Amino acid sequence: MAVYGIDLGTTYSCIAYVDDVGRPTVLRNLEGTDTTPSVVFFESPDNVVVGATAKDSAVLEPDLVVSRIKRDMGQEVPRVRHDRPYTPEEISAFILRKLADDARTATGETVEDVVVTVPAYFGAAERDATRKAGHIAGLNVIDILSEPIAAAITYGVLNPDEDHTILVYDLGGGTFDTTVIRLQDGDIEVVCTDGDHELGGADWDDRLVEHLAERFQAEHPGAGDPLLDKQSEQQLRRDAEELKKTLSTRTQHVVRVVHDGRVATVEVTREGLIDLTRDLLDRTIEITRRTIDTAAAKGVRSYDHLVLVGGSTKMPAVAETLQKEFSLVPRLQDPDLAVAKGAALYAFEETYRRLLVAGRREQAEDMAARAGLSPDQQERIAGRTIKTVASRAFGIVVTDKETRRRGVAHLVHANDPLPAAVTQDFYTIDDNQTGVDIEVMEQAGAVESESPEDNGLIAEGVLTIPPGKPAGLPIEVTFALDASGLLQVTARERETGEELELRIQIGGMSEEDVAESRAALSRVQVS
Template sequence: MAVFGIDLGTTYSCIAYVDDVGRPTVLRNLEGTDTTPSVVFFESPDNVVVGATAKDSAVLEPDLVVSRIKRDMGHDVPRVRHGRPYTPEEISAFILRKLADDARTDTGEPVEDVVVTVPAYFGAAERDATHKAGQIAGLNVIDIISEPIAAAITYGLLNPERDHTIVVYDLGGGTFDTTVITLRGGDIEVVCTDGDHELGGADWDDRLVEHLAERFEQEHPDAGSPLLDKQSEQQLRRDAEDLKKTLSARTQHVVRVMHEGRVATVEVTREGFAELTRDLLDRTVEITRRTLDTAAAKGVTSYDHLVLVGGSTKMPAVAETLQKELQLEPRLQDPDLAVAKGAALYAFEETYRRLLRAGEHDRAEDMAARAGLSPDQQERIAARTIKTVASRGFGIVVTDRDTRRRTVEHLVHANDALPAAVTRDFYTVDPGQTGVDVEVMEQAGSVESGELEDNGLIAEGVLRIPPGKPAGWPIEVTFALDTAGLLQVTSRERETGEALELRVQIGGMSEEDVAESRAALSKVQVS
């Protein structure tokens, strides 16, 4: 009974499982690498290519390639390829299918039950979209967990000797978050989290792209910008990513920028690269400081380690700056693979615990035996708890009866302990109202605000009211946010003898949409 953990990344993804000696193991793809580029090439309406080949195809056929789709999760921004619009969930499903198919080839076992990780700062809509991407890919998504929790599970496995309080600094390809976590006797508790899901290593790449293009234009002002030609731009992006990686090992490197038959030779130093991107790194430090301040308000003021996760933390400037600014010793911990390994461990342990709770002790024991777990290890797994917090605040739009001003009243707040269930009464504004609009809002900025523009609409619906009711008629609203960060909103009109209930589904795709996409995309070949 194999279960798998998937790190679905902005730029690279990978999949892992617990092997027959109880170790979390990353499975290599058919190309022989641990990580797969999160790039999709729509070769034809019936054939999709994912990974390194797709990334290479971006240079020659950029209009048929999609990358960085993770940044669009939870948003209605379809990409049209071969005349068909594909949602972010569907494009992510192709990446998940590639990972699952390659893992099945590697292990000889079907990939069905999975845990998928998301950035800690992902909101309800993004988490729901990730869950639906897994469903479209034909997978049973056991749970959605935050990347820092997955990293902390791996950290706990590698450092079992004592309890720890750690800061997880997670700088991936497209997202950044920082999380304070305590590990006590094997239990994991998130104290607080913060982040920016539009800040990541891809932004460092973009700065290099702009710099290289600018240097080319300075040398060849009559040739135009390479950024105005899609093929030249894609090649430049490949060169910029390679340059970034090279500057992690070398102090300088030379790049040849080619466009319109012209060539510019550009030398970039590690120091120069750090200066180009100083403000980006400073933003991560600012968010980390804010997280430490929030933790301090909760009574956590000392730390054992600053754990660096995500491939972008391999840039030397990251560790150097964090140590200087925060006076914490950074520890680079398997940055590319730690999240997938932690997700695999979580998937294994959660499946084991669910079997025990369901009374299926024989299956649980068989699962433990296959992984070579001792009775003590089984006992620890059965007892382990993981506690997390809300990444953002959630509320509904309310209208002042006198001024008619519309604001957001939050029922769940950022860093509230999960699961959270809050019920509150709200009231109609006008006499004789036959319905109320239920508008579910999510905190958009780093600070909670009641202003509409500081929040994003993630779901809406209409609850009908019996006729003839006076103004101020009560409406009960319940927000239930589970440990995966998925939100369920229930709005109820209470009256003797009857009750009307509206369930608001978070996310752009309905369950019917998901089923249709799963059926349609199952006919598409993914390689």
């Protein structure tokens, strides 16, 4: 009964499982690499290509390629290819299909049960969209796991007999977050988290792209802007990413920028890259400092380790700046693969525990035996607990009866322990109201705010009210946020005791839409 962990990244993704000696192992793709570019090339309506070949195709056919789709998760922003609109969930499903298919080739087993990771700072809509992407791909998503928790699991396995308080600094290709985690007796407790899901290594790439284009124009002012030509732009993006990686090991590098039959030779130094992107790194430092302050308010004032996760933490400036700002020695924790490995361990352990709870001890013991786990290891897995927190505040829009001013009443607050179930009464403001609009809002800024403009609408619905009711009718609203950060909202009119219950759909795709997409896209060839 193999279960898998998937790191679904903005720029690169990978899949792992627990092998027959109990080790988390990343499975290489058909191209022979541990990670797969999160790029989709719509070669035809019936055939899509995912990975390195798709990334190469972006230079020649940029209009048929989609990348960085993770940043659109939870939003209704379809991409049209071959006259068909594809949702972010559907595009992500193609990436998941590629990972699962390649893993099947590597192991000889069909991939079914998976845990998919998301940034700690992902909200309810993004998490729900990730779960739906897995279902569209034909996978059984047994859980959605925050990336820093996955990294902490990997860290804990490497240091099983030590208790630690760690600060996880996770700078991936498209997202950033920091999380304070306690590891004690094998248990994992998230103290607090913060981040920005639109800040990552891709932004460093963008700065280099702009710099290379500017240097080209300065040398060839009559040639036009290479960023206005899609093929030139895509080539610049590839060059910028390679340049960034090269400058992690070398102090300078030369790039040839080709556009409109002209060539410019541009030299970029490591210090030059730091100057170009200083404000981006400063934003991560600001968020990290905010996280440390939040943890201090919860009683955490010292750290055993600062763990770096995410491929972008390989940039030397990251570790140097963190050590200077916080007097902590950063340690790279298998930055590209730690999240997938931790997800695989979590998937294995969660499946093992569920088998025990379901009374299927023989199956659980067989599963553990095939992974070579000792009785002590089995006991530790069975007893492990993971406690996490809400990444953001969630609430509903309320209207003041006198001023008619709209504001957001938050029921769940950022860094509240999960799972959380909060019920609160609200009241109608007009006589003979026939319904109540329920608008579910999620904190959009760095801090909680009552202003609707500082929150994002993630779901809405209408609750019908029986006729003839006066103002002041109580409406009971319940927010239930589970340990994975998935949200369910119910609202009902309490006075009559009638079961007027509203279940609000989070995200753009309904479960019916997901089922239809799963059936339709199963006929598309993914390679």
